[in-house]
Amino acid sequence: MFDKNLLKGKRILVTGGGSGLGKEMSRHFLTYGAEVIICGRREEVLQKTAKELSEETQGKITAQSLDIRDSLAIEEKINNIFDEGPLDGLVNNAAGNFISRTNDLSPNGFNAIASIVFHGTFNMTNTVGKKWIELNKPGTILSITTTWVWTGSPFVVPSAMSKSGINAMTKSLAVEWGPNNIRLNCIAPGPFPTEGAWSRLSPDTEATSGSMDQSSMSSNPMGRVGEMSELGNLATFLMADGCDYLTGQTIAIDGGAYLSAGGTFSSLGKLKDEDWTNIRETIKKSNEKDKKLRS
Numbered sequence: 577m578f579d580k581n582l583l584k585g586k587r588i589l590v591t592g593g594g595s596g597l598g599k600e601m602s603r604h605f606l607t608y609g610a611e612v613i614i615c616g617r618r619e620e621v622l623q624k625t626a627k628e629l630s631e632e633t634q635g636k637i638t639a640q641s642l643d644i645r646d647s648l649a650i651e652e653k654i655n656n657i658f659d660e661g662p663l664d665g666l667v668n669n670a671a672g673n674f675i676s677r678t679n680d681l682s683p684n685g686f687n688a689i690a691s692i693v694f695h696g697t698f699n700m701t702n703t704v705g706k707k708w709i710e711l712n713k714p715g716t717i718l719s720i721t722t723t724w725v726w727t728g729s730p731f732v733v734p735s736a737m738s739k740s741g742i743n744a745m746t747k748s749l750a751v752e753w754g755p756n757n758i759r760l761n762c763i764a765p766g767p768f769p770t771e772g773a774w775s776r777l778s779p780d781t782e783a784t785s786g787s788m789d790q791s792s793m794s795s796n797p798m799g800r801v802g803e804m805s806e807l808g809n810l811a812t813f814l815m816a817d818g819c820d821y822l823t824g825q826t827i828a829i830d831g832g833a834y835l836s837a838g839g840t841f842s843s844l845g846k847l848k849d850e851d852w853t854n855i856r857e858t859i860k861k862s863n864e865k866d867k868k869l870r871s
């Protein structure tokens with residue numbers, strides 16, 4: 577889709593890069609010439625991914641263990657990374673989530689999500705941003721949110737609240753750090769099945785098993801889940817030079833799902849040709865009845 581050297585010379589850090597969406601975005605960045613550093617909590621998973629992607633793309637990738645809930649560890653890690661060479665990009669992908677009735681959540685349950693998504697993402701962003709400002713260097717930050725930042729979502733309230741915070745941060749810092757040539761954008765993915773998310777959002781119980789699979793995507797306007805490469809392509813575009821004026825935006829990639837859920841007549845997408853013929857005839861009769869009354 578892009579020139580193979582699109583991201584050549586760029587050094588990009590991807591949080592939660594060992595699996596799921598983070599791994600897929602890292603694969604794309606490497607394919608287009610970037611050097612990638614992946615970080616996460618599971619050293620073994622990170623090392624395995626780094627090996628796999630390096631063999632597949634022949635690109636330069638390193639794995640660093642980091643728990644973004646630990647602000648001191650972030651500071652130390654970012655200093656070490658910049659000592660070896662400045663970053664050009666940060667992808668805030670690491671997240672935590674599970675479905676639960678909100679009235680079943682303890683304060684600790686809320687914090688389990690907020691400490692990663694809300695606090696962790698802010699601390700990563702501010703630590704890297706401060707470095708860029710200190711060095712007078714431009715940078716690009718991409719954060720992964722969800723379409724819940726616009727709609728809210730029941731049963732995942734700590735995530736919806738925390739992701740909305742990232743959305744607000746992105747818009748705020750696009751203005752505050754615009755003069756420093758630091759741009760920030762978000763991708764709001766719809767259903768892209770990954771093991772990490774699906775085991776917590778569509779757990780294998782009688783009531784929820786398969787609730788987010790392809791077979792249950794009939795209400796999605798495109799009738800399907802997202803393909804990982806589609807998300808990787810959008811992330812690559814947003815991390816590349818050439819659209820530097822694009823900042824403070826959140827782009828949904830969900831097959832139109834969140835727009836369709838809001839439309840009053842979205843469910844009519846299921847109707848067949850004969851249904852529309854009947855509807856047209858019925859409305860026509862009603863119009864004629866009105867005309868008679870007016871004449």
Ligand code: HXC
Pocket residue numbers: 671672673674675676680681682683684685686688689692722735765766767768772773774776
């Ligand atoms: C209610 C729960 C719970 C559940 C945990 N808790 N699971 N409460 N229902 N199902 C509560 C516990 O009781 C405890 O509170 C507190 O949360 C912490 O529990 P831990 O077991 O210690 O959790 P922890 O080890 O911190 O792990 C939670 C997690 C974990 C961080 C969310 O699942 C994780 O590491 N996930 C990473 C991967 C992931 O979740 N990916 C999904 C991202 S999807 P008490 O009070 O009992 O001590 C996403 C959006 C996708 O972000 C959008 C798709 C459309």
